[in-house]
Amino acid sequence: MAxxxxxxxxxxxxxxYVVQVKAVVRMICPGAEIVDLTHLIDSFCIECGSYVLDSSVDWFPSETVFLGVVDPGVGSERRPIIIRALSRWFVGPDNGLFTPIFLRDRSARAWVIRPWALPVKEISSTFHGRDIFGPAAALLSCGEEPGRIADEVSIDSLVRTELWWEERRGSSLCMRVIYIDKxxxxVLSRKKPLEMQLGGIINVESPGGLYRAVxxxxxxxxGEGELAIYTNSFGYIEIAVNKGDASKYLGVGVGDEVCLTPQ
Amino acid sequence: MAxxxxxxxxxxxxxxYVVQVKAVVRMICPGAEIVDLTHLIDSFCIECGSYVLDSSVDWFPSETVFLGVVDPGVGSERRPIIIRALSRWFVGPDNGLFTPIFLRDRSARAWVIRPWALPVKEISSTFHGRDIFGPAAALLSCGEEPGRIADEVSIDSLVRTELWWEERRGSSLCMRVIYIDKxxxxVLSRKKPLEMQLGGIINVESPGGLYRAVxxxxxxxxGEGELAIYTNSFGYIEIAVNKGDASKYLGVGVGDEVCLTPQ
Amino acid sequence: MAxxxxxxxxxxxxxxYVVQVKAVVRMICPGAEIVDLTHLIDSFCIECGSYVLDSSVDWFPSETVFLGVVDPGVGSERRPIIIRALSRWFVGPDNGLFTPIFLRDRSARAWVIRPWALPVKEISSTFHGRDIFGPAAALLSCGEEPGRIADEVSIDSLVRTELWWEERRGSSLCMRVIYIDKxxxxVLSRKKPLEMQLGGIINVESPGGLYRAVxxxxxxxxGEGELAIYTNSFGYIEIAVNKGDASKYLGVGVGDEVCLTPQ
Incomplete structure (x- = not known):
């Protein structure tokens, strides 16, 4: 079974775009079932994609093939890659998208795809999702060995982002905003609980000003309209306003720095 | 077959969110096929969800399991429930979402889910779609008896909304707006034809003013730009502007009262 | 197999709407698999639908049934049709939506659907996707002959749009905007490469003004922020701004005329 x-x-x-990738996958591996994770990642936001992918990987069984295409560098020199990590497969651009995946697995391996080893007639310069990543994912789905279509490289050669970035400054812990949900x-750049007391007050410093949260x-x-900080259901530190919009309240967007200081 | x-x-x-619910369902009942009804119900709008669900139920075969999650009270005391009605299954929060379903079936039955009877490791306080409702729906899909994971309660104990509300005031019939489509x-809170003459003029009184419709x-x-009142393809009374936007024209939103008076 | x-x-x-069409298809042809092409065609934009469909058809195998519903004339006299072209099936309204399909196949054939030959109880006047087109597509999916539910008509009797329109004016080539992507x-109304030199400068005349592109x-x-003209990955002539929004830059929308003049 695929x-x-x-x-x-x-x-x-x-x-x-999405339908053509699916059509190509069907052609190459007719039995492959495709589940949509989401296709509404903010355009070109690599870290948004990393967060959404990292949050969902563990819910799927081993051997699942994750096809991830957030690819502002399509048509440039960035490499098309396959990664084996967490007992699963990952196919997409080498631009840091898979950083939280291979950082979680010390035995992760990586390959660079040879586009002309793929069963495609033509490779456009603007749509590698259809012409490279989709076909590679389809072959893996049907059981192909990565070595047949790609050359192994060191995992250390992969581009990585600072998705999990934090910096202590005195009694403050500074992180970056990596995602804003609907x-x-x-969502902040830390995937483990804060070492601060539950129930305690935390001062929040953002580009928009100073706030206090619980x-x-x-x-x-x-209470309604108040700021809360907690570990979200995917393991990341999150700031929310009960029945409100925290990103508007704090005036922050993806990439902004936020510092937390226990009171 | 599931x-x-x-x-x-x-x-x-x-x-x-959607993909993680689907992943959990796959884990618990691998053969289950999932059809998306929609995931774009207006945030927290319980009556919007009731209308969309009620409009679609009859098109699916008996024994279908409807998983409905519009759940502003997640993490509070509201109960997670299973309903058997119209020869089908319904799983979701006890907040009135399923009102038009159980009101249509005098022999409807209800159960309150025991979360710890579900095959899950952890139950978050913010994502019961994944941690309670999804798993319960998956078990029902695979043929589980509701009594194994839930305790039967009286159908009269369920929270209900006034989705089908109307009030006669002299020669006027007043209803509420329960949905605005794309x-x-x-859409008004009445699921049966008006007792008014076809072709007749109807005065429409809304928060935005007085209008006349046919x-x-x-x-x-x-004609283009004119107001029409009719029974829509789901059986509800609907007001539209031919090639226009009636909700802007009348200045109304979900929850507003609208009164119709035949001229 | 369906x-x-x-x-x-x-x-x-x-x-x-989408889910009810799918439910009807399941009822009539239970084994039919449905792939969503997109349901976000701009409301009532027939040429947008033609472009998206034409771009995707070749990626699916022969015998695929394309169900296309962009139908501003629902409830009027426009005919419901089946087309056989490019070794595939097409079902939808006779309003020009399928123009680029039947123009690409000299042996294309067409039938007008007899609604009452379909296995449906009722036909609404506002939702033919569910009541006519969906059922017809389901029957074709299950192998029904079109003659059983429809009467053959001349392909020349079909409504057609000028999706592929262009006009030479001196040294200029004028086309219309048929689609704006995300x-x-x-996207312009020409599905073949320009007969202009690669690397050359092209003057672009649009309702918004005069621009120069490469x-x-x-x-x-x-470079970033500069205008490019090229054949897109679906074979159509496209104007883009590198890392920018060309439709805002040029101030054009679907239907506008754009003239290109090599410098």
Whole structure:
């Protein structure tokens, strides 16, 4: 049976990009089932894609093939890669998108795809999701060995982002905003609980100003309109306003720095 | 064969919520097929969800499992429930979402889910779609008896909304707006034809002012830019502007009261 | 095995339209697999639908059934049709949507659907996707002969749009905008390479003003913020701004005329 393919991109749902990738996968590996992770990653936001992918990987079985296409450098020299990590497969551009995946597995391996080893007639310079990544994912889904279509390289040669960045400054812990969800909740660049007391007050310093929040288990533990900081259901530190939009409240966007100081 | 699961939520299509629910369902009942009803219910709008669900239920076969998650009270005391009605299954929060379902079936039954009877390792306080409702729907899909994971309660104990609300005031019939569709068509809280003459003029009183509409079979029976009132293809009373946006025209939103008076 | 159905519409993803069409297809042809092409075609934009469909058809195998519903004339006299072209099936309204399909196949054939030959109880006047087109596509998917539910007509009797329109005016080539993609790239009404020199400068005349662009292989061959003209990955002439939004830059929308003059 073909391996499940989980497909994430910033293609949007309006143009015929997603469907053409799916059509190519069907052609190359007819039995492959494709689950859409999301195609609404903010255009070109590599760290947004990393966060969404990292949050979802563990929920799928081993041998799943993750096809991840957030690829501002399409047509340039960035390499098309296959990664084996966490007992699963990952296919996409070598631009840091898979950083949280291979950093979580010391025995991760990587290959650079040889485009002309793929069963495609033509490779456009603007749509590698359809012409390179999709075909490679389809072959893996049907059980192909990565060595047949790609050359192994050192995992250390891969581009990596600072998705999990934090810096202590005196009693403050500074992180970056890596994602804003549909409710305006702010996800920070730390994937483990804060070493601060539950129930305690935390001062929040953002580009928009200074705020005070409560360190809680979930946003329903603060009053309406109040700021809460907690570990979200994917393991990341998150700031939310109960029944409100924290990103507007704090005036922050992806990439901004936020510093937390226990009071 | 596993029962079909039809999945509706207000999770949106951008964040990894929908995919994680699907992943959990696959884990618990690998053969389950999931059809997306929609995940773009207006955030927290319980009546919007009720309308969309009620409009679609009859098109799916008996034994279908409807997983409905519009859940502003997640993490609070609201109960997670299973309903058996209309020869189908319904899983979601006890907040009135399923009102039009159990009101249509006098022999409807209900159960309150025991979360710890579910095959999950952890239950977050913010994501019961993944940690409670999804697993329960998956078990039902694979043929589990509701009594194994839930305790039966009286159907009268369920929270209900006034989705089907109307009030006669003299010669007027007043209803509430329960949904606005993508074209701006206004759906009212009545699921049966008006007792008014087809072709007749109806005065429409809304928060935005007074308007006159024609009672027709479909909006194509009035001129461009004119107001039409008719029974929509789901059985509800609807107000539309031919080639226009009725919700803007009348200045109304979900929850507003609208009164109709035949001229 | 049932034939694959590829489903495109302007129904959006929020209202229960798409799901009801899918439910009807399941009822009539239970084994049919449905792939969503997109449901976010700009409302009522027939040429947008033609472009998206034409761009994707060749990626699917012969015998695929394309269900295309962009149907501003629903409820009027426009005919519901089946087309056989390019070794594939097409079902939808006779409003020009399938123009680029039947123009590409000299042996294309067409049938007008007899609604009452379909296995449906009722036919609404506002939702033919569910009540006519979906059922017809389901029957074709399950192997039904078109003659059983439709009457053959001359392909020349079909409504056609001028999707592929161009006009020479002196040294200029004028075309129309037929699509704007999510990045703001502008697709023109020509599906073959320009007969102009690669690397050459082209003057672009649009309703918004006069601009100069470079004729290249892909938008990554011009500097950031610069205008590029090239054949896109679907074979159409496209204007883009590298890392920018060309439709805003040129101030054009679907239907506008754009003239290109080599310098």
């Amino acid at each position: 391996r499940l393919i989980v497909f994430m991109s910033d293609f949007g749902l309006r143009d015929p 409710y305006g909740n702010i 360190h809680v288990r979930s946003f329903s533990h603060v | 029962r079909l699961i039809v999945f509706m939520s207000d999770f949106g299509l951008r964040d990894p 074209y701006g068509n206004i 009672h027709v079979r479909s909006f194509s029976h009035v | 034939r694959l159905i590829v489903f495109m519409s302007d129904f959006g993803l929020r209202d229960p 990045y703001g790239n502008i 004729h290249v292989r892909s938008f990554s061959h011009v």
